Amino acid sequence: ASGRERLLPRLRPFPRPAMDLFGDLRRMNKRQLYYQVLNFAMIVSSALMIWKGLIVITGSESPIVVVLSGSMEPAFHRGDLLFLTNFHNDPIRAGEIVVFKVEGRDIPIVHRVIKIHEKENGNIKFLTKGDNNEVDDRGLYKEGQNWLEKKDVVGRARGFLPYVGMVTIIMNDYPKFKYALLAVMGAYVLLKRES
């Protein structure tokens, strides 16, 4: 039996060369896939770092906000973007536009400071009002709260861009749009081939 085997040439069965080629292809695609995923992770990390950097530079927990209501018209409309700073030694003065949060509520409000009373030690209490509102904001504050304090301030409006924030509002109001956008972005990043 061993003698006969040494005389006949060993033939590989037909399917095996094709399977080897397919195996190579599958290995190459996995590596490319991991590479694309890492690329995507890098983009996301960089964006997060830029956002955190902005928070540090401006001193505000939310340096870019979108105007949600029409209470500051005709200056700001729903969908406008505001850039904020919150420097500690920047005093709050009447006439300034501040973004503040009412204790216990998540939604920031953009209105103007119309009254301030500041003590010698720097403690300040102030009242706000939307330009387009008839009355001041006391109705918006917490039950029994008559004034705002420095700790309620998210930031002071320093700059503004019209319309740009509309994308955020659309994504909030139409979540299907948000998922569609994410799906498109994900597909683009994963399928994009480096030349």
Add this chain to the structure above:
Amino acid sequence: RKNVEDFTGPRERSDLGFVTFDITADILHGKKSIFDWNVKQLFLYLSAEYSTKNNALNQVVLWDKIMLRGDNPRLFLKDMKSKYFFFDDGNGLKGNRNITLTLSWNVVPNAGILPLVTGSGHVSVPFPDTYETTKSY
């Protein structure tokens, strides 16, 4: 100036001031009109600034006006009454000799920075030492 109960705020008696004023102003940026290609509107406000025993610094906006691009940048207003109640946080208006009235404005651009500008020229007004007697109805 009266001492009345402030129904809109904290439930204590505070001084309420009444001010009548005239405004003559020409809002410029350097030598030209302030309304250049990037100015959408101005938010003008008249604020009263003063010191009291209770608070080292007080600022109260008495009157405001929105001036749109295209409006005349000159103001010539007479006998204006304050739009908003001039309540003090306490009783610091009686006998207060130094209330400074200043006209300032917030420039709202089409896009960009939002500066706050104070006009040159301000007026100091004193409040009398006694309260006005309230009329009874």
